[in-house]
Amino acid sequence: MARLISLVEDGHPALPEVMAALAPHSGGAHVIGLTGSPGVGKSTTTAALIAAFRDRGKRVAVLAVDPSSPFSGGALLGDRIRMEQHATDSGVFIRSVASRGHLGGLSFATPQALRVLDAAGFDVVLVETVGVGQSEVEVAARADTTVVIVAPGMGDGIQAAKAGILEIGDLFVVNKADRDGADDTVRDLRHMIQLGNRERSVDWRTPVVRTVASRGDGIPELVESLEAHRNWLGESGALSTRRSERARSEIEAIALAELRRRLGAEGGLVSADLASAVASGETDVYAAASQVIERVTGRAAPPSD
Amino acid sequence: MARLISLVEDGHPALPEVMAALAPHSGGAHVIGLTGSPGVGKSTTTAALIAAFRDRGKRVAVLAVDPSSPFSGGALLGDRIRMEQHATDSGVFIRSVASRGHLGGLSFATPQALRVLDAAGFDVVLVETVGVGQSEVEVAARADTTVVIVAPGMGDGIQAAKAGILEIGDLFVVNKADRDGADDTVRDLRHMIQLGNRERSVDWRTPVVRTVASRGDGIPELVESLEAHRNWLGESGALSTRRSERARSEIEAIALAELRRRLGAEGGLVSADLASAVASGETDVYAAASQVIERVTGRAAPPSD
Numbered sequence: 001m002a003r004l005i006s007l008v009e010d011g012h013p014a015l016p017e018v019m020a021a022l023a024p025h026s027g028g029a030h031v032i033g034l035t036g037s038p039g040v041g042k043s044t045t046t047a048a049l050i051a052a053f054r055d056r057g058k059r060v061a062v063l064a065v066d067p068s069s070p071f072s073g074g075a076l077l078g079d080r081i082r083m084e085q086h087a088t089d090s091g092v093f094i095r096s097v098a099s100r101g102h103l104g105g106l107s108f109a110t111p112q113a114l115r116v117l118d119a120a121g122f123d124v125v126l127v128e129t130v131g132v133g134q135s136e137v138e139v140a141a142r143a144d145t146t147v148v149i150v151a152p153g154m155g156d157g158i159q160a161a162k163a164g165i166l167e168i169g170d171l172f173v174v175n176k177a178d179r180d181g182a183d184d185t186v187r188d189l190r191h192m193i194q195l196g197n198r199e200r201s202v203d204w205r206t207p208v209v210r211t212v213a214s215r216g217d218g219i220p221e222l223v224e225s226l227e228a229h230r231n232w233l234g235e236s237g238a239l240s241t242r243r244s245e246r247a248r249s250e251i252e253a254i255a256l257a258e259l260r261r262r263l264g265a266e267g268g269l270v271s272a273d274l275a276s277a278v279a280s281g282e283t284d285v286y287a288a289a290s291q292v293i294e295r296v297t298g299r300a301a302p303p304s305d
Numbered sequence: 306m307a308r309l310i311s312l313v314e315d316g317h318p319a320l321p322e323v324m325a326a327l328a329p330h331s332g333g334a335h336v337i338g339l340t341g342s343p344g345v346g347k348s349t350t351t352a353a354l355i356a357a358f359r360d361r362g363k364r365v366a367v368l369a370v371d372p373s374s375p376f377s378g379g380a381l382l383g384d385r386i387r388m389e390q391h392a393t394d395s396g397v398f399i400r401s402v403a404s405r406g407h408l409g410g411l412s413f414a415t416p417q418a419l420r421v422l423d424a425a426g427f428d429v430v431l432v433e434t435v436g437v438g439q440s441e442v443e444v445a446a447r448a449d450t451t452v453v454i455v456a457p458g459m460g461d462g463i464q465a466a467k468a469g470i471l472e473i474g475d476l477f478v479v480n481k482a483d484r485d486g487a488d489d490t491v492r493d494l495r496h497m498i499q500l501g502n503r504e505r506s507v508d509w510r511t512p513v514v515r516t517v518a519s520r521g522d523g524i525p526e527l528v529e530s531l532e533a534h535r536n537w538l539g540e541s542g543a544l545s546t547r548r549s550e551r552a553r554s555e556i557e558a559i560a561l562a563e564l565r566r567r568l569g570a571e572g573g574l575v576s577a578d579l580a581s582a583v584a585s586g587e588t589d590v591y592a593a594a595s596q597v598i599e600r601v602t603g604r605a606a607p608p609s610d
Contacts, residue, residue: 016591023589038342115590240584247590248580254594255575256561259601270560275553279545284328285420285552286321289559296564297602 001120005095008112011257019112022119027243029061029118030230033127033143035168040151041175045213045222046128050092052216052223058123063113064096065129065139093122108257110139111250141168142246144239145229147222149173150189152181169193170206170229173222177210186210204232259296306425310400313417316562324417327424332548334366334423335535338432338448340473345456346480350518350527351433355397357521357528363428368418369401370434370444398427413562415444416555446473447551449544450534452527454478455494457486474498475511475534478527482515491515509537564601 007015032049036042046062053060097109110127117125129140140146148169172193174185186208193206207225211218233239270292277283312320337354341347351367358365402414415432422430434445445451453474477498479490491513498511512530516523538544575597582588 016589019591020589023583023586026586027584112590240581243584244577244580247583247593248575248577250590251575251580251583251593251597254590255597255601258594258598259564270553270556272549272553275549275556276545278328278552278556279332279548281328281331284321284325285417285555285559286324288552288556289563292556292560293563296560 001093001116002095004116005097005113008109008116009097011108015112019115022115025119025121026115027118029114029122029125030226031114031118031125031127031144032226033129033140033146034149035129035140035146036149036151036173040149041213042128042149045149045173045175045211046126048211048213048216048219049124049126049222052219053124054089054091056223059091059121060124060126061093061117061120061122062095062126062128063110063117064094065110065127093117093120108253111142111246111253115250138249142242142249144233144242145170145226147171147173147226149175150185151176152179152185170204171222171225172206172208173211173218174208175211175213177218178212182210203236204229204238306398306421307400309421310402310418313414313421314402316413320417324420327420330424330426331420332423334419334427334430335531336419336423336430336432336449337531338434338445338451339454340434340445340451341454341456341478345454346518347433347454350454350478350480350516351431353516353518353521353524354429354431354528357524358429359394359396361528364396364426366398366422366425366427366430367400368415368422368430368432369399370415370432398422398425413558416447416551416558420555443554447547447554449538449547450475450531452476452478452531454480455490456481457484457490475509476527476530477511477513478516478523479513480516480518482523483517487515508541509534509543 004018006012007018034042034046046064050060050062095113097113114125114127127140127143146168148171150172152174172189174182174189176182177186189208193208207228209218209222209225211222213219233242270288274283274288274291278285278288309323311317312323339347339351355365355367400418402418419430419432432445432448451473453476455477457479477494479487479494481487482491494513498513512533514523514527514530516527518524538547575593579588579593579596583590583593
């Protein structure tokens with residue numbers, strides 16, 4: 001399994017064959033995305049969820065989506081160690097995907113890695129995103145169930161709204177709920193959810209769960225809410241819609257990576273000469289893009305660059 | 306200018322013409338990216354920099370890159386108001402670009418909006434990113450000069466490393482430097498920069514500047530460091546390399562947006578039927594991607610989907 005995920009990260013030529021073999025076996029896992037600002041306790045919550053799902057006899061995989069900093073090898077070690085209480089349990093698999101700037105980035109590697117874990121028969125796949133940004137939010141939002149974690153004092157409601165993560169939550173967790181300000185955070189979240197639901201008119205009542213993940217408080221309630229959401233997805237038909245959306249973005253990411261590859265190695269779609277002509281103002285950016293499109297589609301004479 | 310940036314956000318059909326007209330006028334502005342976790346004081350630092358550059362007679366534009374939450378209209382208002390002390394100054398222009406999920410997202414809109422501001426003759430263009438994630442970091446990293454802002458206590462070194470922002474900083478700011486722990490934060494940063502530089506063997510000595518942006522402390526030193534970096538970029542030849550890289554990603558984003566458009570409206574590259582066939586396991590994801598590529602390149606019979 002670890003080797004299959006490495007193939008995904010490397011964009012290995014055997015991937016099409018692998019994915020074709022896995023296709024009929026997918027769809028069994030409940031894919032849960034966990035997102036939130038740095039410091040809210042995503043890793044601790046993930047670790048607590050692993051334990052809770054194991055207690056219920058479920059096999060659990062974790063995919064930690066890591067923006068691939070050259071510094072992070074060491075920096076993330078703390079998290080990995082925290083999770084290593086499960087290192088000897090064959091019902092638990094933990095893996096990080098590091099993929100910034102690689103092929104299509106997170107949108108290329110993550111859904112395919114999910115597909116591997118799903119086909120391997122895990123009941124629950126937790127996707128924990130490390131950063132809070134466009135790509136990370138999109139990855140988390142493409143789960144079956146998206147959990148947004150906040151903590152009192154750490155990034156108030158406005159900060160969460162800024163990060164654009166409020167409207168993607170199917171479920172909110174106020175972690176570190178023993179701290180001052182937890183009540184305010186819960187109230188602010190409920191208020192914002194109400195505003196959001198009115199806008200979207202979704203018929204799922206978004207819960208706000210209080211946890212102190214470091215000592216397991218609130219984790220049973222969180223697991224119950226996750227299972228309730230999974231049931232709602234199935235009954236409402238939302239599950240197949242969400243999974244089609246995920247498949248769509250996965251197909252698109254693979255197609256775009258392949259187009260880039262076909263246009264030749266290193267420079268991707270755009271040659272160095274063309275880029276520097278645009279940088280210096282000799283060529284304008286749309287004229288350059290037209291040349292690139294002609295190269296892709298073969299619908300005009302090759303440009304002179 | 307505001308209307309031109311709206312054209313960019315909308316992907317308006319007149320953009321190619323507009324960008325062709327602007328091309329010969331670009332390259333004069335010093336593009337400065339500002340990034341950091343929520344709560345470190347990016348907006349306050351931006352406001353202080355505007356004032357400092359205005360004092361030096363420079364015209365300043367600010368592009369606030371916003372992940373486009375439906376909630377953020379109100380949430381970002383506070384920042385805008387804080388900056389409105391400059392609202393009546395014609396040497397200052399402030400605009401946010403909201404672009405998640407739109408065309409190519411941030412990578413489509415931001416460089417073109419920069420091009421508009423550059424061609425309009427601003428001496429300095431500040432790009433402030435709201436989230437901390439892959440796309441935001443990439444946007445900030447494609448500036449001429451990238452400033453990473455941290456604050457004591459708020460997201461320590463490990464959190465910054467996790468977010469993947471340490472290795473992109475040309476310049477670090479420890480804001481709120483009057484708080485406890487500022488010395489530790491400065492020391493940690495210096496240590497991490499040393500490790501990073503050794504890896505990259507870059508001949509720019511990355512400064513760490515202490516500020517209390519809310520009262521202007523350290524802002525003159527920050528401006529000096531920014532100008533020193535701009536000079537270094539010019540002398541070392543790094544400026545044209547960076548700008549070529551920025552042009553390259555801009556061309557690619559435009560070409561990909563155009564390819565998506567050509568393949569027909571709503572569904573983008575991937576039809577709903579194809580996505581749901583992959584979601585249900587009937588078709589595998591690479592076979593689906595091949596169909597899409599054939600549609601793009603016209604190199605095979607159109608698929609039956």
